[in-house]
Amino acid sequence: MPAAPDFPPAPDRVTPRRALISLSDKTGLEATARALHGAGVELVSTGGTRAAIAAFGLPVKDVADLTGFPEMMDGRVKTLHPVVHGGLLGVRDAAEHKAAMDAHGIGPIDIVWIDLYPFEKTVESGGGFEAAIENIDIGGPAMIRSGAKNHGYVAVAVDADAIGLVLEALQADGATSLELRKRLAARAFARTAAYDAAVSGWFAGQVDDAAPVRKSIGGTLAQTLRYGENPHQTGAFYRTGERRPGVAHAEQVQGKELGYNNIADADAAYELVAEFERPACVIVKHANPCGVAVGGDLSEAYARALECDPVSAFGGVIAVNRPLGEADARAITEIFTEVVIAPGADEAARAVFAAKKNLRLLITDGLPDPHAPGEVFRSVAGGFLVQSRDVARITPADLKIVTKRRPTPAEIEDMLFAFTVAKHVKSNAIVYARDGQTAGIGAGQMNRRDSARIAAIRAREAGEAKGLGRSLAEGSACASEAFFPFADGLLEAVAAGATSVIQPGGSIRDEEVIAAADEKGVAMAFTGVRVFRH
Numbered sequence: 001m002p003a004a005p006d007f008p009p010a011p012d013r014v015t016p017r018r019a020l021i022s023l024s025d026k027t028g029l030e031a032t033a034r035a036l037h038g039a040g041v042e043l044v045s046t047g048g049t050r051a052a053i054a055a056f057g058l059p060v061k062d063v064a065d066l067t068g069f070p071e072m073m074d075g076r077v078k079t080l081h082p083v084v085h086g087g088l089l090g091v092r093d094a095a096e097h098k099a100a101m102d103a104h105g106i107g108p109i110d111i112v113w114i115d116l117y118p119f120e121k122t123v124e125s126g127g128g129f130e131a132a133i134e135n136i137d138i139g140g141p142a143m144i145r146s147g148a149k150n151h152g153y154v155a156v157a158v159d160a161d162a163i164g165l166v167l168e169a170l171q172a173d174g175a176t177s178l179e180l181r182k183r184l185a186a187r188a189f190a191r192t193a194a195y196d197a198a199v200s201g202w203f204a205g206q207v208d209d210a211a212p213v214r215k216s217i218g219g220t221l222a223q224t225l226r227y228g229e230n231p232h233q234t235g236a237f238y239r240t241g242e243r244r245p246g247v248a249h250a251e252q253v254q255g256k257e258l259g260y261n262n263i264a265d266a267d268a269a270y271e272l273v274a275e276f277e278r279p280a281c282v283i284v285k286h287a288n289p290c291g292v293a294v295g296g297d298l299s300e301a302y303a304r305a306l307e308c309d310p311v312s313a314f315g316g317v318i319a320v321n322r323p324l325g326e327a328d329a330r331a332i333t334e335i336f337t338e339v340v341i342a343p344g345a346d347e348a349a350r351a352v353f354a355a356k357k358n359l360r361l362l363i364t365d366g367l368p369d370p371h372a373p374g375e376v377f378r379s380v381a382g383g384f385l386v387q388s389r390d391v392a393r394i395t396p397a398d399l400k401i402v403t404k405r406r407p408t409p410a411e412i413e414d415m416l417f418a419f420t421v422a423k424h425v426k427s428n429a430i431v432y433a434r435d436g437q438t439a440g441i442g443a444g445q446m447n448r449r450d451s452a453r454i455a456a457i458r459a460r461e462a463g464e465a466k467g468l469g470r471s472l473a474e475g476s477a478c479a480s481e482a483f484f485p486f487a488d489g490l491l492e493a494v495a496a497g498a499t500s501v502i503q504p505g506g507s508i509r510d511e512e513v514i515a516a517a518d519e520k521g522v523a524m525a526f527t528g529v530r531v532f533r534h
C-alpha cells in the first residue's frame with residue numbers, strides 16, 4: 001500500500017495553461033474550445049477531436065506530437081503514455097515529481113475534458129458483441145482517473161455541465177479553485193464507476209451470470225428531490241442505463257416538482273396499466289392500486305376505476321395506457337389528483353390540465369413491455385437484493401380448473417384480470433373484479449383473510465356509493481396472489497359475493513380449500529404461479 005507522501009498543500013487557485021480534450025460526441029465543442037483558447041489555454045487533442053478543433057480554425061496540438069507515438073490499434077492506444085499521464089498525475093509542487101517532469105519533458109495538463117466512447121448507447125441500440133467491446137473506453141477513464149486523483153492541480157470535466165463550471169471559473173477568476181476541482185473529481189470518479197457498472201452489468205449478461213461476485217449499479221441524476229419519503233429524509237432520483245419507458249424517462253409537462261412518493265407511485269401505476277391491451281386506467285395510492293378498470297375508452301376506464309374506491313382515489317396517481325384526450329382530462333380533473341402519467345396527451349387535454357396548476361402531468365415515450373426481462377433492486381441493511389422482474393403472465397391455457405363447477409368464459413376473463421391486478425398489489429393481496437373492473441382490493445395485510453375482508457368492505461361501500469343496493473363484488477372473480485393456506489380466506493371471498501376464484505394453489509390444505517369451494521358452488525382455477533409483491 002503506498003504511504004501518504006508529504007506533499008505541499010495543493011494551491012487554492014490554478015491558472016490552467018493546457019487542456020486535453022478528447023470527445024466522441026463533439027456537441028458544444030466549438031464554443032468551449034473557443035472560450036478555452038480565448039482564456040489563453042493551449043489545446044491538445046486526440047485524432048477526431050483534434051481535426052474538429054482545427055476545422056474551427058483554432059490552434060490545436062495533436063496528442064501524438066506530445067507522445068511521439070501515433071494513435072494505433074484502431075484507436076485502442078491514443079493517450080496511454082507517460083507524457084499524458086505524467087502531465088496529469090505529476091504533483092507540480094513536489095520536488096521529485098517536478099524533477100521527473102523536467103527530466104522526461106512532461107508538460108503539465110491542467111484541464112481534461114473527456115466524454116468516453118458511447119458504450120451504453122452502443123448496447124442500447126443493439127450494436128452487437130464486437131461493437132460493444134470496441135466501445136469500452138480504456139484511455140478515457142484512465143485520463144479521467146489520473147486527473148481526478150490529482151485534483152489538487154487538475155480540473156476534470158466529464159460532461160457539458162462540468163466543463164461549463166470550469167469556463168465560468170476561468171471567466172470569473174482566471175483560475176480554478178481547489179473546491180471546484182474537488183467537486184469535479186468526485187463527479188469524475190462517479191462517471192467512471194457508472195461506466196464500469198454498465199460494462200460489467202452487460203458482460204455478466206453475456207456470460208449468463210445472474211449472481212456475479214461483484215455487482216455495481218450506476219445512475220445519472222434525473223432530479224434532485226426536496227426530500228425523501230418524509231421531510232426529514234433526503235432524496236434524489238437517478239436514471240439507470242435501462243431504457244424502459246416510464247417515470248424515469250417521462251417528460252413533466254406541468255405541475256409542481258415531483259416528490260419521492262409521487263415517483264414511486266407513478267412507477268407502480270404505470271407498470272400495472274401497461275399490462276392491459278384494452279384502454280385501461282389505474283389509480284394508485286401509497287404504492288397500491290385502489291381502482292383498476294378497462295373500458296371502451298379512457299374516460300370509461302377512468303370512471304370505472306374511480307367507482308371501486310372513490311374515497312382513496314382522492315389525491316391519487318393515475319396511469320393510463322393510451323394518449324389522453326380532452327374528455328379524459330375533464331373527467332380526471334373533476335377530483336384532486338396528484339399525478340397523471342400517460343403515453344401521450346393531445347393539445348386539448350393539455351389545456352384542460354393546465355387549469356390545474358398543481359397537477360403533475362407526465363408524458364412517457366411509450367409503454368413498458370410487461371414481458372421484457374430486467375432486474376429490480378431493493379436495499380436492506382448492509383446490502384441490496386437483486387431479482388429478475390416479475391414477467392409472469394397467466395393465459396387461459398395455464399389455468400388448472402380444480403373444482404366441480406367449471407368457470408364460464410366471462411368468469412375466466414374476470415379471473416385473469418383480477419390476477420393481473422393482484423400481481424401489482426402488496427402482499428397479502430386479494431382482488432375482487434368483475435367485467436374488467438376491480439370491485440374491491442385488499443392490500444398489504446399480514447394474513448390473507450384480513451385482505452379478503454378489507455376488499456369486501458371496499459366492494460360493499462362501492463356498491464352503496466353507486467346505489468346498487470348490493471356489493472360491487474357480487475358475482476366477481478376473487479384473485480389471491482398466493483395460495484389460500486386455509487379455507488377461511490376463500491369463505492370470506494364467497495361471503496363478499498365472489499363466484500369464482502383464481503390462486504396459485506400449492507398449499508398442503510388445497511384439498512380442504514377445494515372442498516369449501518365445491519360446497520359453495522364456486523369455480524376455482526390454479527395458476528401454478530405465485531405473484532408475491534413486498
Ligand SMILES: NC(=O)c1ncn([C@@H]2O[C@H](COP(=O)(O)O)[C@@H](O)[C@H]2O)c1NC=O
Nearest residue numbers: 024046048049076078079116117138139140
Ligand atoms: N485509447 C486511448 O488512449 C484513448 N484516449 C482517449 N480515448 C477516447 O477517444 C474518444 C475521442 O476520440 P477522437 O478524438 O479520436 O474522436 C474519447 O471518447 C476518449 O474518451 C481513447 N479511447 C479508448 O480507449
